Amino acid sequence: MNILVTGGAGYIGSHNVIALLEAGYNVIIFDNLELGHLETVETLKEIKAKGSVIDFIEGNLLLIQDVEAVFAKYQIDAIMHFAAYSQVAESVKEPQKYYYNNVLGTLNLLNTAMEYDVNKIVFSSTAATYGEPEYIPIDENHPQNPINTYGKTKLMIESIMDDYDKAYGLKSVRLRYFNVAGADSKNRVGEWHNPETHLIPNILKSTFGNGRVFQMFGTDYDTKDGTCVRDYINVEDLAQAHLLALKYLLNGGETNYFNLGTQEGSSVKEVFDICEKVTYQKFPVKIQPRRPGDPAILIADNKKAKEVLGWTPVHTLEQSIQTAYNWEVELAKRLANQV
Ligand code: UDP
Numbered sequence: 001m002n003i004l005v006t007g008g009a010g011y012i013g014s015h016n017v018i019a020l021l022e023a024g025y026n027v028i029i030f031d032n033l034e035l036g037h038l039e040t041v042e043t044l045k046e047i048k049a050k051g052s053v054i055d056f057i058e059g060n061l062l063l064i065q066d067v068e069a070v071f072a073k074y075q076i077d078a079i080m081h082f083a084a085y086s087q088v089a090e091s092v093k094e095p096q097k098y099y100y101n102n103v104l105g106t107l108n109l110l111n112t113a114m115e116y117d118v119n120k121i122v123f124s125s126t127a128a129t130y131g132e133p134e135y136i137p138i139d140e141n142h143p144q145n146p147i148n149t150y151g152k153t154k155l156m157i158e159s160i161m162d163d164y165d166k167a168y169g170l171k172s173v174r175l176r177y178f179n180v181a182g183a184d185s186k187n188r189v190g191e192w193h194n195p196e197t198h199l200i201p202n203i204l205k206s207t208f209g210n211g212r213v214f215q216m217f218g219t220d221y222d223t224k225d226g227t228c229v230r231d232y233i234n235v236e237d238l239a240q241a242h243l244l245a246l247k248y249l250l251n252g253g254e255t256n257y258f259n260l261g262t263q264e265g266s267s268v269k270e271v272f273d274i275c276e277k278v279t280y281q282k283f284p285v286k287i288q289p290r291r292p293g294d295p296a297i298l299i300a301d302n303k304k305a306k307e308v309l310g311w312t313p314v315h316t317l318e319q320s321i322q323t324a325y326n327w328e329v330e331l332a333k334r335l336a337n338q339v
Helices: 011-022 038-045 064-073 088-093 095-115 149-168 199-208 235-250 268-279 303-309 317-338
Strands: 002-006 026-031 054-058 078-081 120-126 171-177 179-181 214-217 232-234 256-260 285-288
Touching (some): 002 011, 011 038, 011 078, 011 235, 054 064, 078 235, 088 095, 120 149, 171 235, 179 317, 235 256
Parallel strands (some): 002 026, 120 171, 214 285
16 A cells, blocks of 8 residues: 655654554655755665555655656555645745645645545644634634634645545545644654744753753733643654544545544643653743734644544653653754764
8 A cells, every 4th residue: 555645754744654654554755855854764764664665756746747756656545745834923924935835735736646546635734724712622613714824724725625525536634733742752753843933842952051042932821820721742643643544534434624632731831841850951941922823722622533533642741742852862963963
């Protein structure tokens, strides 16, 4: 069974490649290496699990000939689509870049897939499609009113997928992630963004005595301790949900969409405290004003994924922070060796 993974050299994509290989699927990674890393591909190629095969194609979804070349070369059974720009603040400043890359890139992928009769896709969507929450926890019936361009691009793609199902029989599972956290428990891959904007790696990066001071955005929210509350879902648990979504489609499942979260909220201060505990360190912190566009609380209702896909997240937040820390130590070593 051949699975095409776009964005397989990136953070979430690479953990899914490992899960696919370990479950015995063949993987074709398609990535332009703009945000993904060749080192990650090399690490993934070393993972030989259950005789599964991995191939890497460097290509750009915006170049139709690159996309065509993959479908012409491989008999693809299904797609996992991660390739996208995903920074909220940047998406508001540069909407053109986001609409062009995320929406047009996906259209090229879908149109070529249709041409080659590939009609199953697991899509990396986001809780950002819901916008400002009207109630908590957020279930899949919550209205989708995204408040930033990133969320709008993902919602547009969800809507395109619905129309493609009606017209052409495309079956999609859209997985709406809450806050993805942690790294591979064997420390082979992890979060590697430049610049890093996410909470957990940003706290942990100040462990290396490099003068970085963690910036805490807003302590005056109407929450348990004044800081924003988020639902942190472990990246390996997330990958297991993708495997289940893939099986659901391969078994003839209809188009569907699921929240991926733990249904538990943790505040920025709580995350910070766990980081100090896990690393046995005290971090410098600077309280900053609120970051624009941050809702006070985002927590998933994850019942639907549990009931329909049979998914159960198993990692605690502390485990996610531990693996994220192990990875930061590894990444610092790798980067030091590159100089
Ligand atoms: N945050 C913070 N300092 C940082 C990065 C994030 O205080 O350096 C806060 C951010 O304001 C939000 C929470 O941590 O309340 C989670 O932010 P992140 O960017 O990790 O994910 P998001 O919720 O935006 O998807």
